[in-house]
Amino acid sequence: MWFIIALVSLAALVALLLCIPVELILRANTAGKPKFNLKLVWFFGLFKSDLSQFGRKSRKKPADKLEKQATNWLQSIRVTWDVLQVKGLLEQLRRFVVRTVRSIRIRELAANLKVDLENPADTGLLFAFIAPLNLVISYFLPYSIKIEPSFTGESLVAGHANANIRLIPIQVAASLGGLAFSLPALRATKKMVLYKWKRKR
Numbered sequence: 001m002w003f004i005i006a007l008v009s010l011a012a013l014v015a016l017l018l019c020i021p022v023e024l025i026l027r028a029n030t031a032g033k034p035k036f037n038l039k040l041v042w043f044f045g046l047f048k049s050d051l052s053q054f055g056r057k058s059r060k061k062p063a064d065k066l067e068k069q070a071t072n073w074l075q076s077i078r079v080t081w082d083v084l085q086v087k088g089l090l091e092q093l094r095r096f097v098v099r100t101v102r103s104i105r106i107r108e109l110a111a112n113l114k115v116d117l118e119n120p121a122d123t124g125l126l127f128a129f130i131a132p133l134n135l136v137i138s139y140f141l142p143y144s145i146k147i148e149p150s151f152t153g154e155s156l157v158a159g160h161a162n163a164n165i166r167l168i169p170i171q172v173a174a175s176l177g178g179l180a181f182s183l184p185a186l187r188a189t190k191k192m193v194l195y196k197w198k199r200k201r
Contacts, residue, residue: 015170017043018168018169018170018173019168019169019170020042020043020044020168020169021042021166021167021168022040022041022042022166022167022168022169023040023041023042023107023164023165023166024038024039024040024041024051024163024164024165024166024167025037025038025039025040025041025163025164026038026161026162026163026164026165027160027161027162028160028161028162029159029160029161030113030157030158030159030160031158031159031160036052037050037052038050038051038052039051039052079192079195082191083188083191083192086184086187086188086191087184087187088182088183088184089184089185089187089188091184092178092179092182092184092185093179095175095178095179096175096176096178096179099171099174099175099178100172100175103167103168103171103172103175104165104166104167105165105166105167106143106163106164106165107164107165107166108162108163108164109143109144109145109162109163109164110143110144110145110161110162110163111144111145111146111147111159111160111161111162112144112146112159112160112161113146113147113148113157113158113159113160113161114147114148114149114150114156114157114158114159115127115147115148115149115150115156115157116149116150116151116152116153116154116155116156116157117155118153118154118155120151120153123149123150123151124149126149127147127149130147134146134147
């Protein structure tokens with residue numbers, strides 16, 4: 001009896017924690033030395049993690065390992081293509097993406113960029129397409145996004161961008177659970193397990 005009560009209490013506590021919003025804060029500045037900062041903030045600011053440090057340290061791999069990795073990538077692409085052919089899986093993935101996007105709240109989105117493609121003709125052609133897009137964004141969206149041409153004769157993208165995105169983990173977890181336990185996802189998982197088992201033989 002006590003075990004059941006403890007289990008239910010633990011589940012309620014986890015569900016309560018998953019109801020606390022998570023914020024992703026992005027700061028990027030390419031003026032001078034490029035700077036990129038991505039922070040995860042949770043539990044009303046008590047928990048903070050700098051995600052921009054992940055993956056910065058990389059060691060040079062030998063040629064044989066790179067060749068083996070390329071072969072593995074090709075095999076993974078083939079398996080992924082086969083898995084995506086499972087009936088109903090693409091629809092389940094579409095629903096998951098739509099639900100996840102709906103659960104995201106953009107609290108801040110601002111950018112001020114200058115783009116130069118080195119060739120003035122190419123830069124002008126690019127902004128012939130971007131200028132109407134700038135007007136649409138400034139008129140219909142409540143975000144401060146400005147992209148301007150630069151004719152310095154050097155290829156560059158200079159400026160800064162800021163973003164603050166909030167989401168509630170339990171909404172994403174519910175969408176993920178619906179995807180993971182759907183029949184197409186279970187069939188895809190079975191196919192991947194069989195592929196891994198055949199490789200080990």
